Amino acid sequence: MPIxxxxxxxxxxxxxxxxxxxxxxxSLVIPDGQFIGLIGHTGSGKSTLVQHLNGLMxxxxxxxxxxxxxxxxxxxxxxxxxxxxxxxxQYPEHQLFETDVFSDVCFGPKNLGLSKKEIELRAxxxxxxxxxxxxxxxxxxFELSGGQKRRVAIAGVLAMKPEVLILDEPTAxxxxxxxxxxxxxxxxxxxxxxxxxxLVSHSMDDVAKYVDRIIVMNKxxxxxxxxxxxxxxxxxxxxxxxxAAPQVTYIMKExxxxxxxxxxxxxxxxEAKQEIIAYFKER
Amino acid sequence: xxRDITLGQYYQADSVIHRLDPRVKLGTTIIFIISLFVFxxxxxxxxxxxxxxxxxxxxxxxxxxxxxxxxxxxxLLSITVIFNLFLTPGQPIFRLWxxxxxxxxxxxxxxxxxxxxxxxxxxxxMTLTTTPNQxxxxxxxxxxxxNRLGVPVHEIAMMMSIALRFxxxxxxxxxxxxxxxxxxxxxxxxxxxxxxAKSLVPxxxxxxxxxxxxxxxxxxAMEARCYRGGDHRTKMKPLHYERRDYIAYLIVLCYLVAxxxxxxxxxxxxxxxxx
Amino acid sequence: MGIIKVxxxxxxxxxxxxxxxxxxxxxxxxxxxxxxxxxxxVAILGHNGSGKSTLAKHLNAILYPAxxxxxxxxxxxxxxxxxxxxxxxxxMVFQNPDNQIIGQIVEEDVGxxxxxxxxxTEEIWERVEESLKAVGMYSxxxxxxNKLSGGQKQRVSIAGVIAMHPKCIVLDEPTAxxxxxxxxxxxxxxxxxxxxxxxxxxxxxxxxxEVIYADKVYVMDxxxxxxxxxxxxxxxxxxxxxxxxxxxPQVTLLAYELEKEGxxxxxxxxxNREFVEALDQCTR
Numbered sequence: 001m002p003i004x005x006x007x008x009x010x011x012x013x014x015x016x017x018x019x020x021x022x023x024x025x026x027s028l029v030i031p032d033g034q035f036i037g038l039i040g041h042t043g044s045g046k047s048t049l050v051q052h053l054n055g056l057m058x059x060x061x062x063x064x065x066x067x068x069x070x071x072x073x074x075x076x077x078x079x080x081x082x083x084x085x086x087x088x089x090q091y092p093e094h095q096l097f098e099t100d101v102f103s104d105v106c107f108g109p110k111n112l113g114l115s116k117k118e119i120e121l122r123a124x125x126x127x128x129x130x131x132x133x134x135x136x137x138x139x140x141x142f143e144l145s146g147g148q149k150r151r152v153a154i155a156g157v158l159a160m161k162p163e164v165l166i167l168d169e170p171t172a173x174x175x176x177x178x179x180x181x182x183x184x185x186x187x188x189x190x191x192x193x194x195x196x197x198x199l200v201s202h203s204m205d206d207v208a209k210y211v212d213r214i215i216v217m218n219k220x221x222x223x224x225x226x227x228x229x230x231x232x233x234x235x236x237x238x239x240x241x242x243x244a245a246p247q248v249t250y251i252m253k254e255x256x257x258x259x260x261x262x263x264x265x266x267x268x269x270x271e272a273k274q275e276i277i278a279y280f281k282e283r
Numbered sequence: 284x285x286r287d288i289t290l291g292q293y294y295q296a297d298s299v300i301h302r303l304d305p306r307v308k309l310g311t312t313i314i315f316i317i318s319l320f321v322f323x324x325x326x327x328x329x330x331x332x333x334x335x336x337x338x339x340x341x342x343x344x345x346x347x348x349x350x351x352x353x354x355x356x357x358x359l360l361s362i363t364v365i366f367n368l369f370l371t372p373g374q375p376i377f378r379l380w381x382x383x384x385x386x387x388x389x390x391x392x393x394x395x396x397x398x399x400x401x402x403x404x405x406x407x408x409m410t411l412t413t414t415p416n417q418x419x420x421x422x423x424x425x426x427x428x429x430n431r432l433g434v435p436v437h438e439i440a441m442m443m444s445i446a447l448r449f450x451x452x453x454x455x456x457x458x459x460x461x462x463x464x465x466x467x468x469x470x471x472x473x474x475x476x477x478x479x480a481k482s483l484v485p486x487x488x489x490x491x492x493x494x495x496x497x498x499x500x501x502x503x504a505m506e507a508r509c510y511r512g513g514d515h516r517t518k519m520k521p522l523h524y525e526r527r528d529y530i531a532y533l534i535v536l537c538y539l540v541a542x543x544x545x546x547x548x549x550x551x552x553x554x555x556x557x558x
Numbered sequence: 559m560g561i562i563k564v565x566x567x568x569x570x571x572x573x574x575x576x577x578x579x580x581x582x583x584x585x586x587x588x589x590x591x592x593x594x595x596x597x598x599x600v601a602i603l604g605h606n607g608s609g610k611s612t613l614a615k616h617l618n619a620i621l622y623p624a625x626x627x628x629x630x631x632x633x634x635x636x637x638x639x640x641x642x643x644x645x646x647x648x649x650m651v652f653q654n655p656d657n658q659i660i661g662q663i664v665e666e667d668v669g670x671x672x673x674x675x676x677x678x679t680e681e682i683w684e685r686v687e688e689s690l691k692a693v694g695m696y697s698x699x700x701x702x703x704n705k706l707s708g709g710q711k712q713r714v715s716i717a718g719v720i721a722m723h724p725k726c727i728v729l730d731e732p733t734a735x736x737x738x739x740x741x742x743x744x745x746x747x748x749x750x751x752x753x754x755x756x757x758x759x760x761x762x763x764x765x766x767x768e769v770i771y772a773d774k775v776y777v778m779d780x781x782x783x784x785x786x787x788x789x790x791x792x793x794x795x796x797x798x799x800x801x802x803x804x805x806x807p808q809v810t811l812l813a814y815e816l817e818k819e820g821x822x823x824x825x826x827x828x829x830n831r832e833f834v835e836a837l838d839q840c841t842r
Contacts, residue, residue: 041739095460097488107464107467111470112468277816448662500654501657519666
């Protein structure tokens with residue numbers, strides 16, 4: 001079910017001297033089934049934005065529509081919204097609390113008032129979706145590695161069967177292998193379930209490989225909203241706001257500057273490799 | 284919400300009040316609070332109001348910051364006021380259903396709200412103009428004599444200072460945890476008391492774990508920076524009285540005298556005017 | 559002897575179950591030797607759980623060896639009388655900026671170390687000023703740490719260590735919790751300390767971009783040193799690094815991929831310029 005943001009603004013500490021405009025007239029459409037990268041540096045408003053999508057924060061002005069309904073209208077069921085628009089925060093430590101992994105994942109569906117059997121079926125399916133082995137189910141979530149904790153946290157939200165899954169910096173603090181594993185897992189989950197996924201990140205390198213749409217936020221506004229390669233073409237502008245295109249884009253650019261006739265429209269290593277090979281074949 | 288509590292929030296500015304020795308500010312705050320309960324009659328409160336206004340003016344802290352401190356106790360304040368208003372026996376003014384408002388009640392309610400208001404604003408001035416570190420330094424030095432009785436004054440001061448540093452961090456963390464659980468459809472509001480208490484478990488467990496982890500990290504970081512208790516330590520900002528501090532004490536003394544004198548004098552003056 | 563010398567270091571900790579019974583023993587650091595010269599910039603790489611942080615804590619006498627010996631500036635960390643000397647010689651910056659700032663105001667935090675060392679008041683102020691200037695945070699000296707960004711907080715933490723006038727500074731994943739901008743700030747500050755102040759730097763990290771300027775790189779795995787050498791030497795071993803759950807910089811990886819396709823690319827290409835030059839050679 002699509003989410004539509006219409007002219008959404010959010011001001012922190014309104015009517016105080018320290019008012020900060022965190023979101024500035026954002027209008028966006030998030031249709032079903034997209035894989036979206038939401039990029040921006042710290043303080044760009046990206047975390048504030050995603051908290052509007054599931055009603056954790058209320059727009060100062062403007063409206064958010066889920067499936068055609070204004071989520072701030074009288075009688076709108078916020079709880080149901082949160083089960084449909086699942087949001088996983090940056091630190092799994094902020095949500096894990098049960099004595100074992102399985103019960104922790106049950107927390108979400110339990111809050112939805114489902115039958116015990118349904119709860120357990122959902123928790124099991126969710127843990128499988130994030131690639132957790134059965135051996136871990138009855139371990140304490142606090143003893144898991146960083147990557148596994150993150151998986152359990154994601155499962156905890158997936159168990160509510162959301163139609164949109166938002167992941168806020170899912171790779172923060174992980175080592176390179178852990179980061180690749182979790183991103184691959186998310187991509188796999190996206191393929192298998194077909195749900196909408198929004199990946200919030202400040203790393204272009206992380207999202208370039210996976211997403212089919214990138215939204216770049218800066219100072220509370222949407223700066224770019226396009227396919228990855230279109231966005232990365234603006235790497236100079238991106239740099240000016242403290243972001244960067246993937247490293248390979250720069251390599252190709254430097255090659256061009258040195259008289260190599262290669263396209264700098266390249267975002268992954270594999271593409272770069274093919275481009276260079278093709279270039280050498282032609283000559 | 285929790286963030287509105289101004290107590291313990293320092294407001295950066297360059298003023299005489301900011302520069303005063305924390306012991307002066309601590310002492311003055313205590314004297315001021317006692318004076319509020321000792322002074323009787325309008326005169327004393329006039330003196331207190333003038334004194335407070337002067338200090339606020341000198342502190343260069345915007346007045347609405349002090350008012351913000353009040354917000355958190357408005358509830359408490361209104362309860363005390365209502366109780367005093369209705370439950371004080373005396374000369375009745377009017378009746379509301381079974382409750383009688385008396386002259387004495389009105390008087391007491393007004394007095395009480397002035398006292399509490401001044402008390403909160405007065406202590407806000409202190410916390411807004413004194414960094415918690417200065418405050419604990421001041422306390423440490425003031426309480427030093429207790430060291431001989433075996434009270435670990437330095438350790439207590441250090442603990443206070445660390446607690447103050449981590450309160451805002453833990454509050455922010457509480458907020459984040461709450462949101463993370465709300466995103467999993469947690470319900471912190473509905474249900475009876477027992478259900479409500481139970482619903483706090485998903486909030487408190489992550490919070491405690493995090494607090495312990497932080498404490499552990501901090502202890503290690505302090506050790507790594509050669510912290511080994513209060514002995515052999517020097518101070519970056521050692522406390523010693525300067526001229527302005529003595530002047531401040533003098534002003535406080537003047538205030539006390541003025542309060543007492545006005546308290547006694549004003550009714551007489553007013554009386555003579557009426558007569 | 560260099561500033562840091564480690565011989566046959568082993569560190570084990572005992573895992574216990576909920577009732578406190580011994581479940582097993584984990585060897586976090588396993589037979590490590592290390593020699594670091596004064597003024598070097600050394601990077602220690604490794605995935606999470608490879609033992610790199612445990613090793614780091616030995617260099618500051620926070621942990622003591624179960625076996626083997628660690629000397630910091632010629633002093634054995636096992637000897638209790640040296641503990642404070644060692645902690646002053648080898649300062650330590652930790653991962654989480656919030657959990658190591660003690661002061662309520664930037665300058666008070668930086669003064670905390672010197673206060674503990676018993677430095678006279680006037681000198682504390684001098685040290686605080688020069689340390690904050692060295693990391694470019696002097697204009698924030700009156701700020702509350704809560705108002706700073708992650709990168710700024712870490713620079714304050716670094717200043718807090720420099721104010722103790724260490725010969726060596728150990729940074730335990732100082733950038734793991736920061737965004738790209740904060741990471742750059744911190745690494746820039748660290749490199750300046752090494753270049754200008756000649757302080758020995760031991761940087762522990764899992765970000766590859768941060769180590770290409772190091773004089774020497776150690777890669778840890780399962781408590782052992784798996785690879786060591788100059789960044790070039792280490793990054794020329796792409797397959798091994800991948801096995802060790804680590805990345806190589808993208809430019810290194812691209813050169814490596816091209817080499818596999820039959821291009822005459824050298825091993826361990828670290829910068830874009832090197833890459834372009836190498837590819838230029840292929841053309842001719």
